[in-house]
Amino acid sequence: xxxxxxxxxxxxxxxVYETMCRVMKDHYGNxxxxxxxxxxxxxxxxxxxxxxxxxxxxxxxxxxxxxCATEAIATAIHGAVTSYGIRKIITTAIExxxxxxxxxxxxxNTPVQVSFVRIDKNANLDLEHLEELLNEEEKAxxxxxxxxxETGTLFPASEISKLCKEYHALFLSxxxxxxxxxxxxLSDHGPDITCCSAHKFHGPKxxxxxxxxxxxxxAPLISGGGQERNMRSGTENSYGIAGMAKAFEVAYxxxxxxxxxxxxxxxxxxxxxxxxxxxLIFNASSxxxxxxxxxxxxxxxxxxxxxxxxxxxxKNIAVSGGSACNSGVVNASHVLxxxxxxxxxxxxxxxxxxxxxxxxxxxxxxxxxxxxxxK
Ligand code: PLP
Numbered sequence: 001x002x003x004x005x006x007x008x009x010x011x012x013x014x015x016v017y018e019t020m021c022r023v024m025k026d027h028y029g030n031x032x033x034x035x036x037x038x039x040x041x042x043x044x045x046x047x048x049x050x051x052x053x054x055x056x057x058x059x060x061x062x063x064x065x066x067x068c069a070t071e072a073i074a075t076a077i078h079g080a081v082t083s084y085g086i087r088k089i090i091t092t093a094i095e096x097x098x099x100x101x102x103x104x105x106x107x108x109n110t111p112v113q114v115s116f117v118r119i120d121k122n123a124n125l126d127l128e129h130l131e132e133l134l135n136e137e138e139k140a141x142x143x144x145x146x147x148x149x150e151t152g153t154l155f156p157a158s159e160i161s162k163l164c165k166e167y168h169a170l171f172l173s174x175x176x177x178x179x180x181x182x183x184x185x186l187s188d189h190g191p192d193i194t195c196c197s198a199h200k201f202h203g204p205k206x207x208x209x210x211x212x213x214x215x216x217x218x219a220p221l222i223s224g225g226g227q228e229r230n231m232r233s234g235t236e237n238s239y240g241i242a243g244m245a246k247a248f249e250v251a252y253x254x255x256x257x258x259x260x261x262x263x264x265x266x267x268x269x270x271x272x273x274x275x276x277x278x279x280l281i282f283n284a285s286s287x288x289x290x291x292x293x294x295x296x297x298x299x300x301x302x303x304x305x306x307x308x309x310x311x312x313x314x315k316n317i318a319v320s321g322g323s324a325c326n327s328g329v330v331n332a333s334h335v336l337x338x339x340x341x342x343x344x345x346x347x348x349x350x351x352x353x354x355x356x357x358x359x360x361x362x363x364x365x366x367x368x369x370x371x372x373x374x375k
Contacts, residue, residue, distance in 0.1 A: 002360045005318045006200075007149050007177060007294055007351035012243075013202035019246040020204060024239050031236050032225060041238045048245035052209070055252045057187050064210045064231040065241055069176045070098040071221070072195035072210035075232065076172050077102040079218030080141055080193070081112055084170060088113045088137040090130065093338035094123065094153070095145050099174055100334070103143065113137075117144070121339050123153035123284040130160065134167035141170045146189065147177035150322055150335040150349055151284035152294030154178070157189035164192075170216065176200055177291060180251035181259065192216045198240070202353070203247030207240030258354045263292040265352050269361050270295060276365060277303065277372060283322070283347060284339055293352045296322060298336075298345050303372040305346050311371045312348075317364055322347030 003011065027044045029037025046060070053060040066072045077099070080086060089103055093116050107114050115133050118126040125144070134140055142164050146157045157173050164171040173191035180201030186194065193216060197208040210231070212218065224233030251258075270287045273280055273295075281298040284290065299305040309321045322336040323346070332343035340347075350364075 002317045002356075002364060004350045004352060004356065004360075004364065005320050006353040006356075007152075007349065008320060009199045009205065010202045010353050011355055012204060013247060013250050015250050016203055016243045016246045020239050020243040023242045027238055027242070031238060032227065041236075045236055045238055045241050048241045051245040052248050055248045056211075057184065058211065059214060061229070062211055062214055064212065064228045065236060066195075066208050066210050066232055067206055067237065068208045069174070069195040069197035071232075072208055073098045073172075073174065074102045075210055075221040076193045076195065076212075076218065077106060077141075077143065078221055080170055080172070080216075081106055081110065083218040084141070085139055086112055086141040086170070087139045088115060088133075089141050089143060090115050090117060090133045090169070091143045092117050092119055092125065092145070092155075094119065094148055094150075094335045095143065096149055096174060096176070097334075099143055099145070119338070121284075121341065122289075123148065123151060123155075123339055125155050125160075127156070127159055127163065131163055131167075134163060134169055138168070140167065141172070143172045143174070145174040145177075146185075146194075147175070147291050148284070148335065149177050150294075150320075150333060151296045151339065152177075152286050152290030152351075153284045154290050157191065161190040165190075177294075180248065181255070181291065181293070183252070183255060186211065196244075198244035198247050201247055201251050204240050204243040207237050207244050209244075254354070259292060261354060262352050262356075265356055265358065265361060266292055266295060268358060269350065269352075269365075272361070272365050273297065276369060281345075283336065295350045296336075296347060297350075298322075298340065298342070298347045299372065300345055304374050305372065308346050308348060308371065312364075312367065315367050317367060320349040320351070322349060 027041045029041045031041040049060045106112050118129045147154050171191045172193040175194045176197050179196045192213045194211045199205040220231050222233050227233050279300050283296040286296045322333050
């Protein structure tokens, strides 16, 4: 299998796997129990929190473990709207469904208005428009992702953060795709709230966290036993938490090396795609901009572009398309619909990781030639 779908999820790192196997054996106590077995698990969780906080240069008390980023986002959106009396949410048309659907729920059930900041077809965000929108409303909540999961677009989180501070608006930056890929991600950009899913950077599935800056206080979404300092009740996923901490350690330890390696894979593939397939469209300028592991292309009709993903799948190559399939009808995703002039032609997202190789890129290029040039 050639796996180029690392924006969807990643292979577990072997060091993470070993850590998790060890803690599953040794740390089975309920972290809320008062006895030694419970304390043992509690210490594991708090040590993991400190490791993650250390990597991100934030306080351990600003991190609240959740089952995934979707839960962190839902907690943040519902909690902030209630606790801050938010009257307007300012967002973009290309957020992940974890955000768009949570906002839709709020919009349906409360008087909160929703405004969208303009973006152009290269996914450049109109900061002046954001400022206009902020100027209209005192109690605004800005929800703008850091990196887009389909096109790799990086929005200017530091500028957004600066504007939010100036207008006293709350800022949630969804950093799921950029977490584990850049140093100083929180200190450089300063969002009030962010979220993480460990499986996007070689950690386990089913674990993530909500980051709340120490000045941001919101109501919890899930109440119960009062775990996570009352912010997220439910017995902690201690194995997942330890696995996520190890994934952070490994990602931060090897970050410069892996970033260079993956960036080189991306540049090589872009160059070869351009050379071999003239006229391919690099959506949102993903050839030259954005996350260093994502390329999103549309394949024009001059090529044999029908059933591309299925044909690649038959050849054991895993990639994603820019489409959503509902009841058998394939539509362009909401992200590509917001960005592209022509959504009628198929799009493919290639997303790489440290486990990919140049040999794999060459194999995929040969397979693409075979598929796209076949009459
Ligand atoms: N936000 C972004 C940008 C994502 O890419 C994803 C997952 O693909 C999520 C949020 C939700 O993450 P999860 O499904 O792990 O909760």
